Amino acid sequence: MRALLISDIHANLEALEAVLAAAPAHDVVWNLGDVVGYGANPNEVIDETRRLGSVFVRGNHDRVCSGLAGIEEFNPVAQRAARWTECVLTGEHREWLRHMAVGPIAPDGPFVRCVHGSPSDEDEYVLTVRDAWPALDATDARITFFGHTHIQGGFATNGDEWFRLAPQYAMHRNGHGGSHKEAEEFEFEIHEGARYLLNPGSVGQPRDGDWRAAFALYDDAQRTMTWYRVPYDVQEAQERILQAGLPDRLAARLRDGR
Numbered sequence: 001m002r003a004l005l006i007s008d009i010h011a012n013l014e015a016l017e018a019v020l021a022a023a024p025a026h027d028v029v030w031n032l033g034d035v036v037g038y039g040a041n042p043n044e045v046i047d048e049t050r051r052l053g054s055v056f057v058r059g060n061h062d063r064v065c066s067g068l069a070g071i072e073e074f075n076p077v078a079q080r081a082a083r084w085t086e087c088v089l090t091g092e093h094r095e096w097l098r099h100m101a102v103g104p105i106a107p108d109g110p111f112v113r114c115v116h117g118s119p120s121d122e123d124e125y126v127l128t129v130r131d132a133w134p135a136l137d138a139t140d141a142r143i144t145f146f147g148h149t150h151i152q153g154g155f156a157t158n159g160d161e162w163f164r165l166a167p168q169y170a171m172h173r174n175g176h177g178g179s180h181k182e183a184e185e186f187e188f189e190i191h192e193g194a195r196y197l198l199n200p201g202s203v204g205q206p207r208d209g210d211w212r213a214a215f216a217l218y219d220d221a222q223r224t225m226t227w228y229r230v231p232y233d234v235q236e237a238q239e240r241i242l243q244a245g246l247p248d249r250l251a252a253r254l255r256d257g258r
C-alpha cells in the first residue's frame with residue numbers, strides 16, 4: 001500500500017496542483033490538516049483535496065476558520081487571514097471543515113496513526129527531540145505521521161537513542177545554496193523495531209528554508225518513506241494573496257520558505 005501524505009496546504013492552489021502533478025503512483029491519500037488559512041483559494045483547495053480521498057485530520061486553521069474555535073489564539077496576521085477565509089468559504093465547505101476528524105486517526109491498522117500536531121494535542125508543535133519524546137510516549141503506534149510545524153523530516157527512536165530525521169537533498173549536499181529550482185526526492189528506510197514521528201512537510205507554506213512545495217510517500221511493503229520537494233508558481237500564489245487583500249507578509253514568506 002502506497003500512501004501519499006500531504007499536509008498544511010493552507011489554501012495554496014498553485015502548490016497543491018504542482019504536488020499532484022508530481023506525485024508518484026499511490027493507493028490512498030492521507031491529509032494531515034490545515035487545508036485552509038493563509039492562502040487565497042480555500043474553496044478550490046477543499047474541492048481538489050476532497051476529490052483525492054477521504055482520510056483527513058483536522059488542523060488548527062481548519063478549526064478556527066470554520067468558527068469552531070475563537071480567533072484570539074492566532075497572531076494578528078493569522079487572525080486577518082482566518083477572518084477573510086471564514087468570509088469567503090461556501091456554506092458547504094464550512095460545514096465540511098467543521099466535521100473533519102480530530103486526530104489521532106488510524107487509517108490503516110494498528111501500526112500507523114495520523115495527527116496534525118502531536119498524538120496528545122492537535123495544537124502542539126513537535127520541533128525538537130525533547131518534544132518528540134513525550135509525543136511518542138503518548139501513542140503505541142509504530143509510525144505517527146504529523147504536520148503543523150511546516151518542517152519536512154521527523155524523529156525516530158530505537159528505544160535507547162533518539163534521532164532527528166531530515167531529507168538530504170543534492171542542493172544542500174553540494175553546497176549550491178538555496179536556488180531550489182528542480183524537483184528532488186529523498187528515500188528513507190523504515191527499520192523494524194524503531195518508532196517514528198514523520199512529517200511530510202507543508203504543501204502550501206513551507207518554513208524550513210526551502211520554498212518548494214513539500215509532500216511524501218509512505219510505502220508499507222517496501223518499508224520506505226520518500227520525501228519530495230517540487231517547484232511551483234509562487235508568483236501566481238503571491239499575486240492571488242495580494243489581490244485578495246490578505247496581509248503582504250503571507251505573500252512574501254512563500255518565496256523565503258520561512
Ligand SMILES: [Fe+2]
Pocket residue numbers: 008010034059061148149150
Ligand atoms: Fe499549518
